[in-house]
Amino acid sequence: MKTLTERQKELLKLIARNIEEKGYPPSYQELANHMNIKSKFAILKHIDALVSKGFLEKDSSARGLRIIDPEYAPGSKTEVNVPLIGRVAAGFPILAQENVERYIPIPRAMIKSEGRYFALKVRGDSMINAGIFEDDLVVVNSTNSAHNKEIIVALLNDEVTVKRLITNQKQVYLKAENPAYDDIYPQGEWSIQGKVVGLIREIH
Amino acid sequence: MKTLTERQKELLKLIARNIEEKGYPPSYQELANHMNIKSKFAILKHIDALVSKGFLEKDSSARGLRIIDPEYAPGSKTEVNVPLIGRVAAGFPILAQENVERYIPIPRAMIKSEGRYFALKVRGDSMINAGIFEDDLVVVNSTNSAHNKEIIVALLNDEVTVKRLITNQKQVYLKAENPAYDDIYPQGEWSIQGKVVGLIREIH
DNA sequence: CTTTTAAATGTACCAGAGTACACCAAAAGT
DNA sequence: ACTTTTGGTGTACTCTGGTACATTTAAAAG
Structure with missing residues (x-):
């Protein structure tokens, strides 16, 4: 499995924690807020990176995130x-x-x-x-x-x-x-x- | 715990299954489709009923559903x-x-x-x-x-x-x-x- | 020193999603 | 017979949320 940048790891953990705590995945805007980023688009690119590296799956619907890597996934595979x-x-x-x-x-x-x-x-x-x-x-x-x-x-x-x-x-x-x-x-x-x-x- | 009507049970199970399968909660529209209901509003009312009976929690954000009753709750917990x-x-x-x-x-x-x-x-x-x-x-x-x-x-x-x-x-x-x-x-x-x-x- | 990659900003667009209101119909209480 | 509960339809409104495009900066790679 490919390696993640620091920022990507941070984001992945944040997503996992969010699902854990709220019961549903975060929106891009929410992620941006938590990461102290002012534009959703930066999140979009990070997420696309995570998807192409196989750590995440994405549907193009609201909050359509699903964590793949058992290392991070709440309730592993x-x-x-x-x-x-x-x-x-x-x-x-x-x-x-x-x-x-x-x-x-x-x-x-x-x-x-x-x-x-x-x-x-x-x-x-x-x-x-x-x-x-x-x-x-x-x-x-x-x-x-x-x-x-x-x-x-x-x-x-x-x-x-x-x-x-x-x-x-x-x-x-x-x-x-x-x-x-x-x-x-x-x-x-x-x-x-x-x-x-x-x-x-x-x-x- | 209060009792649910048949239709409410059906909806709750459907929500649980949806979270199970997709990794994130369904939208009202999606629920309506699966229940063969043509109006989102009917779903809204059912969900509000489930919430007030304590089986479900709802945030007013997209797909902001969280199942409370562990009997039905899927996922990590x-x-x-x-x-x-x-x-x-x-x-x-x-x-x-x-x-x-x-x-x-x-x-x-x-x-x-x-x-x-x-x-x-x-x-x-x-x-x-x-x-x-x-x-x-x-x-x-x-x-x-x-x-x-x-x-x-x-x-x-x-x-x-x-x-x-x-x-x-x-x-x-x-x-x-x-x-x-x-x-x-x-x-x-x-x-x-x-x-x-x-x-x-x-x-x- | 230039090129590439990662990271971020800002604006804009449009479908998705929750919700409010008015109204309908059948079943279950009382 | 009347009322309440349950279940449903349709329209409309507004904000959320994913995505596209143009642009910038900083760090790493070559």
């Missing part, structure tokens, strides 16, 4: 935010905006394959032997196919469940990792929504 | 990076730079009390009945005291272990959540390094 799916509204695809409760950060390491990811709060204790407890969050890679023995999220009768997928010559079924639960042999409409690739638990 | 402690070098305090392997992001929700936090990779299966498996990452709130039945990280003989702390009138000991393991009655030098407040698992 080692983390990825995925939507937390709340109650699933019947009829909507699981990733529809209607179902998104909020976004949560997950470690980048959980993201391996391509595709969309989401998180889901686990209900019930049907997977305790796989170390998945009630109220855990599972991180799911959205896909509609999975391999034998993978832990998946499935949609049956407008309800989401986390189970282990078992496929053999004879049949396909969903296995609970808890002897107290019976296997589920899906009938009629059902679909695989994704593979569980991670788990997040808050311990109180 | 929802994410915290904690050091992942690798092999613990004997003699160094556990949080010393020497032991830090890298930093990993954890959800804000895991951070409740004050103090420093770190993460630790679990070795062995002595806590499987607590849903803590080998190679899981536990998130730990650094402290040197803990209450009865809390899951803690302890340092015994220059080794870190995750166990459940049991204190009663007679004695203090460390309990494994796996019948195959005996309780540990610490002798000599040992210390509590922190309480386990969260767990992160990558599933392959």
Whole structure:
């Protein structure tokens, strides 16, 4: 990555601090004031320099600044935010905006394959032997196919469940990792929504 | 906290998502477009409602929106990076730079009390009945005291272990959540390094 | 010693963005 | 039946904010 001049570093830090404190990026005029510069145009040129050096991204809209370099970025790029799916509204695809409760950060390491990811709060204790407890969050890679023995999220009768997928010559079924639960042999409409690739638990 | 109407919730989520994706808040016009509303003024009124209900803060500048409710708030404040402690070098305090392997992001929700936090990779299966498996990452709130039945990280003989702390009138000991393991009655030098407040698992 | 680059000033332009006002319509209380 | 709340439309106004152009100064590079 290219090097920055003193003044550019100063500006970049100022932008980062501004986003941190106010919650939204500064305008050029505001930056000029803080830098004791009397013309917005000087800021414009500094920002263009930062953009061309890859430290910043700029949209040509009001306050359209986005910091790229993780060194300066508030909330660095080692983390990825995925939507937390709340109650699933019947009829909507699981990733529809209607179902998104909020976004949560997950470690980048959980993201391996391509595709969309989401998180889901686990209900019930049907997977305790796989170390998945009630109220855990599972991180799911959205896909509609999975391999034998993978832990998946499935949609049956407008309800989401986390189970282990078992496929053999004879049949396909969903296995609970808890002897107290019976296997589920899906009938009629059902679909695989994704593979569980991670788990997040808050311990109180 | 007061309740929101459906439309208000929808708007708040949209704002959060916009900040998430673009890095800066949306303008009223942009919100109107996404909500299929033809007048900015409707947005203005919804936003004023959100402000007066305490979910949002508004500056009268371009894109001057800031989400208050952490339930919805995206961005830096929802994410915290904690050091992942690798092999613990004997003699160094556990949080010393020497032991830090890298930093990993954890959800804000895991951070409740004050103090420093770190993460630790679990070795062995002595806590499987607590849903803590080998190679899981536990998130730990650094402290040197803990209450009865809390899951803690302890340092015994220059080794870190995750166990459940049991204190009663007679004695203090460390309990494994796996019948195959005996309780540990610490002798000599040992210390509590922190309480386990969260767990992160990558599933392959 | 000249050229280049970084840094800054000042004026000007126009679309973007927040807001005020008047008005409409359906749903929910009372 | 009436009123309030919620959700929406359209126009208009003003200041904000990004950008363009012309010009200047100082320091570094050649």
